[in-house]
Amino acid sequence: MPLDTTSYKIPVARSVADLRATVADWRKQGLRVGLVPTMGALHEGHLSLVDLVRTRADRAIVSIFVNPTQFAPHEDLDAYPRTEAADAEKLAGRGDLIFAPTPDEMYPAGFSTTINLTGVTEPLEGQSRPTHFSGVATVVAKLLLQALPDVAAFGEKDWQQLQVIRRMVADLNIPVKILGGSILREADGLAMSSRNVYLSPDERKAAGGLNVILRETAEEIAKGALIHDATTKGIDRIRALGFDHVDYLEVRHAASLESFANGRAEGDARILVAAKIGRTRLIDNMPVG
Incomplete structure (x- = not known):
C-alpha cells in the first residue's frame, strides 16, 4: 500500500513496509528519528510528546493504533474514541509521519508471540488489569522494531507503563532512548486523558x-x-x-x-x-x- 500523502496535511503510512521505506530514506539523509506511540484521540499531552522527541530528533513519527491486545474482554475497546482525521489535523506542522496500521497489519494470521515481564508489571495496574502490560509490551516492542527510532517518548501519566517499557528496552537491548514526558493538566489539575x-x-x-x-x-x-x-x-x-x-x-x-x-x-x-x-x-x- 503506497504512502498516503493526499488525505491529510501530513503523510500516513498504513503498512510496515511503507513505514520502513520512509525511515530508510530519512536515514540516508543522516536524519535522527523519533517515535510517539499513541492510540489516537490526541490531546495536548500527546502533542507535547511530539514536541519532546523533536528536541532529540529531526523527524517525528506518531503511531495511531488502538491496540486490542491490551484490552481485557470487559474493557472499552469498541468504545475507545477513534478520531484519525482530527488527530491528523492536530499533527500537521508538528509531526512528520503518521503510522496508522490495521489490526491485521500488526497481528497477521498466525501471530503467536507475546512479551511478559515480571516485577514491575505485577503491582497496581497489574493487579487490576492482569493481561494489560503483556499487550502493551508486545505492541510497543513491535513499534520500536518496525520504526527503529533513535528516541521514543511516553507520557508520565502512565507512570507504570513508562517503567515497564524502560525495563523491556533495557532487558532486550533495544537501541532506543526512552523519554518520559511530563503530565499535562487541565486548568483544575485533572490529568489530560x-x-x-x-x-x-x-x-x-x-x-x-x-x-x-x-x-x-x-x-x-x-x-x-x-x-x-x-x-x-x-x-x-x-x-x-x-x-x-x-x-x-x-x-x-x-x-x-x-x-x-x-x-x-x-x-x-x-x-x-x-x-x-x-x-x-x-x-x-x-x-x-
Whole structure:
C-alpha cells in the first residue's frame, strides 16, 4: 500500500513496509528519528510528546493504533474514541509521519508471540488489569522494531507503563532512548486523558479534585506520615468526591514500583492512583517530596 500523502496535511503510512521505506530514506539523509506511540484521540499531552522527541530528533513519527491486545474482554475497546482525521489535523506542522496500521497489519494470521515481564508489571495496574502490560509490551516492542527510532517518548501519566517499557528496552537491548514526558493538566489539575471525554458534567467536576487529594496525600507522606494512614484517608476522600471505586492509592519506589518495607517513603518515591467514576477509570501520579 503506497504512502498516503493526499488525505491529510501530513503523510500516513498504513503498512510496515511503507513505514520502513520512509525511515530508510530519512536515514540516508543522516536524519535522527523519533517515535510517539499513541492510540489516537490526541490531546495536548500527546502533542507535547511530539514536541519532546523533536528536541532529540529531526523527524517525528506518531503511531495511531488502538491496540486490542491490551484490552481485557470487559474493557472499552469498541468504545475507545477513534478520531484519525482530527488527530491528523492536530499533527500537521508538528509531526512528520503518521503510522496508522490495521489490526491485521500488526497481528497477521498466525501471530503467536507475546512479551511478559515480571516485577514491575505485577503491582497496581497489574493487579487490576492482569493481561494489560503483556499487550502493551508486545505492541510497543513491535513499534520500536518496525520504526527503529533513535528516541521514543511516553507520557508520565502512565507512570507504570513508562517503567515497564524502560525495563523491556533495557532487558532486550533495544537501541532506543526512552523519554518520559511530563503530565499535562487541565486548568483544575485533572490529568489530560483521552478517556476524559467519557465524563458527564458532574463527573468531570468531581474528577478535578482527584489531583488535589493526590498532592495533599503526597505532601503528608513527604512530611513523615505513615503511608498506610495517609493513603487510607486519601481513599476515603476520593470516595467522598463521588468516585465509585478506588482500585489503588499507593506509594511505591519510583522506578521499581516496589513497596516501602518500613511504611514510610524514602528516596525517589511516587504516589499513584486509579479510580473509577461512572464508566470512566482515571489514573494519575506524582512524585512524593
